[in-house]
Amino acid sequence: MPKLKLALYWAASCGGCDVAVLDINEKILDVAALADIVLWPIAMDFKYHHVEAMDDKSIDVCLFNGAVRNSEQEEIAKLLRAKSKIMVAFGACACFGGIPALANLKDRADILERAYIEAPTNDNPERTFPQTQTRVKEGELELPEFFDTVRALNQVVGVEYYLPGCPPPVELILKVVDALATGQLPPVGSVIASDKALCDECLRTKEEKRITKIYRPHQIIPDPQRCFLEQGLICLGPATRGGCGQRCIKANMPCRGCFGPPPGVVDQGAKMLSAVASIYDVSDEEGIVRMVEEIVDPAGTFYRFAMSTSLLERKRT
Amino acid sequence: MSFEPKIVGFLCNWCSYAGADLAGTSRMKYAPNVRVVRVMCSGRMDPTFVLKAFQRGADGVLVCGCHPGDCHYMEGNYKTARRISLLKRMLAQLGIEDERLRLEWVSASEGERFARIVDDMTKRIKELGPFAKQKVSGGQHAKA
Numbered sequence: 228m229p230k231l232k233l234a235l236y237w238a239a240s241c242g243g244c245d246v247a248v249l250d251i252n253e254k255i256l257d258v259a260a261l262a263d264i265v266l267w268p269i270a271m272d273f274k275y276h277h278v279e280a281m282d283d284k285s286i287d288v289c290l291f292n293g294a295v296r297n298s299e300q301e302e303i304a305k306l307l308r309a310k311s312k313i314m315v316a317f318g319a320c321a322c323f324g325g326i327p328a329l330a331n332l333k334d335r336a337d338i339l340e341r342a343y344i345e346a347p348t349n350d351n352p353e354r355t356f357p358q359t360q361t362r363v364k365e366g367e368l369e370l371p372e373f374f375d376t377v378r379a380l381n382q383v384v385g386v387e388y389y390l391p392g393c394p395p396p397v398e399l400i401l402k403v404v405d406a407l408a409t410g411q412l413p414p415v416g417s418v419i420a421s422d423k424a425l426c427d428e429c430l431r432t433k434e435e436k437r438i439t440k441i442y443r444p445h446q447i448i449p450d451p452q453r454c455f456l457e458q459g460l461i462c463l464g465p466a467t468r469g470g471c472g473q474r475c476i477k478a479n480m481p482c483r484g485c486f487g488p489p490p491g492v493v494d495q496g497a498k499m500l501s502a503v504a505s506i507y508d509v510s511d512e513e514g515i516v517r518m519v520e521e522i523v524d525p526a527g528t529f530y531r532f533a534m535s536t537s538l539l540e541r542k543r544t
Numbered sequence: 545m546s547f548e549p550k551i552v553g554f555l556c557n558w559c560s561y562a563g564a565d566l567a568g569t570s571r572m573k574y575a576p577n578v579r580v581v582r583v584m585c586s587g588r589m590d591p592t593f594v595l596k597a598f599q600r601g602a603d604g605v606l607v608c609g610c611h612p613g614d615c616h617y618m619e620g621n622y623k624t625a626r627r628i629s630l631l632k633r634m635l636a637q638l639g640i641e642d643e644r645l646r647l648e649w650v651s652a653s654e655g656e657r658f659a660r661i662v663d664d665m666t667k668r669i670k671e672l673g674p675f676a677k678q679k680v681s682g683g684q685h686a687k688a
Contacts (some may be wrong), residue, residue, distance in 0.1 A: 332637055497591040500634060504626035510612065510619065515629050525630060526637040538595040543639035543676045 231287040231407060233262035234278070234307055235317075237269060238300035239327040239377065240293030244318040245269040247394035248290070254401060261408050262287070266307075275303065278310055286310045288407060290390075292317040294327045294535060295378045299371035308384035313412075315403065319393040319485045321380040322418075323495075324535025326393070328377040331534045331541035332526055335375040379535040389418040393485035393532060396472045420470030424489040425482055428469040433457065437508040441521040444481065455481040456506060461528060466492065466499035485532045494538045496529035549603035549669040551662075553578040554593065556586045558616040559651045560608035566655030574659035575666035578606060585609070586647075587620025591631045594645060603675045604644045606665055608658070611649040621649070643668045644675065 237245055245267075249255065265286055266273045278286075289311035295301050308314055319325040330338055343349060343356055361368045380386055390399060399419050406412050413419070421428065433454045442459045449455060455462035455476075462481030468489045475482055488495035507518045522528065530537055555561040561582045567574065583589065586609025594605045607628060609621040628647040635645060646665055650658045 494592050494595055496634070497595050497631075500630055501591050501627055504630045505623055507626055509626070510622040515626055518626060519629050519633050522630065522633070524637075525634040529634070538592070538599045539638055539640075542637070 231262040232265050232285060234266040234286050234289040234311065236266060236289065236291050236303060236307055238293030239296045240320045242269060243394045244292035247400060251397050251400055258404055278306060281310050283309050284312050288313045288315060290315050290317040291380055292321050294320040294324050295380065295383045296327060297371040297373050301383055304380060304383050313387045315388045315390055316380040316386045317390050318395055319391055319532040322389045322391045323487045323533040324377050324379045325532050328534035329527055330377050334544055335373060376541050377535055382535060387415050391418060391420055391468065391486045392471055398472060420468050420486055422490050423469050425464040425467045425469040429464055429473065429476055436506040438506055439508055449479055451479045461503060463499055465502045466495050483531050487533050495533040496537055499529040500525060547670060547674060549577050549666055551578045551604040551606055551665060552597040552602045553580045553606040554583050554589055555580055556609045557582055557584045559610035559614060562652035563650040563654045563658045567659045570655050572655060572659045574662045577666045578662050585617050585620035586624040587617060589624050589627065591627055594631060598675060604665060604669045607647045608650045611651055641672055643672060
């Protein structure tokens with residue numbers, strides 16, 4: 228069998244997904260035996276024009292991590308889509324927008340203002356902002372254009388498979404590698420994870436879910452055996468797809484939702500909001516006000532990883 | 545043409561839907577802007593319904609249930625009171641005005657009250673203007 232051609236790309240991401248690929252340790256040798264890497268900006272020196280020169284659909288698999296928030300990322304997403312047979316949205320950002328998509332609660336102008344003027348380490352009295360074109364004496368310099376809205380990969384190009392997680396766990400990456408090696412691919416559109424909610428897999432003791440106070444993770448040390456929600460900690464387990472191996476739960480941290488919504492759920496944030504409001508056991512006006520105050524940042528908490536693909540996608544202006 | 549808001553109304557089967565029915569059978573005049581969806585209980589209101597309504601172009605969402613203490617299922621309306629309160633807070637973060645989502649208690653005998661609520665909400669949303677239906681998936685991006 229000829230070797231597969233593999234591309235890995237990062238768009239708006241932290242680099243953790245690329246590190247996760249390396250975290251498969253000695254199995255990376257299997258990947259090397261299985262595939263020739265044709266693009267991997269974090270690790271290898273290939274240029275975009277190398278990819279442009281390839282025939283369409285000549286790359287077998289592209290593992291694309293990161294959300295799309297500027298014109299370079301959009302351009303490369305489209306380029307890699309044209310050149311790849313299989314596009315994998317790799318990690319929470321590519322799947323649902325991820326952490327970068329929290330920027331959708333702001334506007335482009337707010338973000339630039341914060342980054343280049345307000346942030347305490349700035350000293351920018353002339354209000355210099357990055358420009359897409361700058362003339363210098365050697366010629367014209369170009370920068371990608373920064374978008375108003377952060378999008379998930381499938382809002383820009385077609386995607387065959389989704390591998391969620393922040394970052395995707397090693398076991399699931401290996402599952403993808405095995406599927407590619409054996410050619411036994413799941414149906415197009417599959418999410419490579421569990422088809423159940425995280426709560427379904429969680430082994431913590433679950434009794435009656437009725438709470439009267441919500442704590443933030445730094446305020447209490449949770450009982451390592453008991454359901455986080457029953458202890459008053461917001462755990463996104465009820466509204467999050469399982470299959471992650473419960474990395475956070477086992478480290479005594481509540482789920483933050485990086486696997487996105489379970490099958491059948493469109494809007495992870497709305498479902499989680501519903502769950503929390505359901506178990507908060509108050510019926511008087513005062514209690515309800517207290518509940519709302521205790522949840523400091525509902526949009527940021529419930530849509531921490533899935534803002535781009537939520538129903539409203541972004542803030543209205 | 546003047547702006548006629550589209551309001552989606554979710555009314556509970558036992559109190560509010562009967563209240564709206566009473567407004568109708570009593571031939572009360574009120575704004576025709578609410579499209580009513582009957583739910584078995586206001587506690588059936590998944591916050592997803594509200595977001596979906598806005599996403600599909602509603603200018604406002606009205607949720608009506610039984611008065612506190614009157615819920616046919618004991619505590620469905622309390623659940624909805626909590627959900628809607630929390631959802632309002634989240635919608636504020638998403639730039640959606642408070643008046644666009646409204647929770648009211650309407651009993652089966654309160655046809656008049658239902659009609660006034662609809663009139664009032666229609667008026668307020670007319671003042672606010674249409675809900676900004678932003679097309680964000682198409683690669684649209686503002687210049688600085």
